[in-house]
Amino acid sequence: MGTMSRGVVFVHSTPAALCPHIEWGMGAVLGTPVHLAWSQQPxxxxxxxxxxxxVGPxxxxxxxxxxxxxxxxxRFEVTEDASAADQGQRYAFTPELGIFHATTGPHGDIQVxxxxxxxxxxxxQASGITLPEALAELLGEPWDAELEVFRFAGEDTPVRWLHRVG
Structure with missing residues (x-):
């Protein structure tokens, strides 16, 4: 068996009709049934x-x-933690912007x-935008700006406790 990794899928918003399709698609990739705890997106x-x-390869x-x-x-984000053998990954998607992908380091920072x-x-230079605008796109800032409101945890969203490190 190859190197194992772990990560998190954040489904920020979806119509209820797509929930079974999302669970089926994730289960097909992971090789095990997936049942998500859905809550309202305020x-x-x-x-x-x-x-x-x-957890998977x-x-x-x-x-x-x-x-x-x-x-x-x-609207979603998929993260994969960096390991000693592999860099991490971050994917973000919105219907308006499409897909964003970045390689991440051990602390979650984007590696360019x-x-x-x-x-x-x-x-x-070729398109007439400023370098800061081009770099913002490279770092996924348009996706972060659109997803930020969806990341806010509403009252009915379960709390995820972080584990103590060290």
């Missing part, structure tokens, strides 16, 4: 939210994001390669 009337901690975040993306009307920085500089 930021968008008529939608639900859930989160799920997963390194690289599982990509097929999870792909399975969720196929639902189109869902020299190639991606050079591409951002060239894109800024």
């Amino acid at each position: 930021a968008e009337r008529g939608t639900l939210r859930a989160e799920y901690s997963w 390194a690289g599982t975040s990509a097929p999870l994001a792909s399975a969720l993306r196929s639902c189109q009307r869902v 390669s020299e190639h991606r920085l050079r591409t951002a500089m060239n894109t800024a």
Whole structure:
């Protein structure tokens, strides 16, 4: 068996009709049935939210994001923790912006390669946007801005306690 990894799927908002499809898609990727604890999403009337901690082979975040993306009307984030053998991953999706992907370090910070920085500089120059605008896109700031209101924990959202480190 290869390197194992872990991460979290945050379904920030979805119509109720898509909930079974989301659970089925995640279960197909993880190889086990997935049943999410859905709660109301106060930021968008008529939608639900859930989160799920997963464990699987390194690289599982990509097929999870792909399975969720196929639902189109869902807003989500998928994270995969960095390990000694592999960098972490972060995917974010909104119907308006599409998919965002970044490699993350051991503390969750986005890692940007020299190639991606050079591409951002060239894109800024060629398209007439400023370098800070190109870098903001590279860091996923438009996705963070759109998802922030959905990340807020409502009164009926379960509290997730962080484990003590050290």
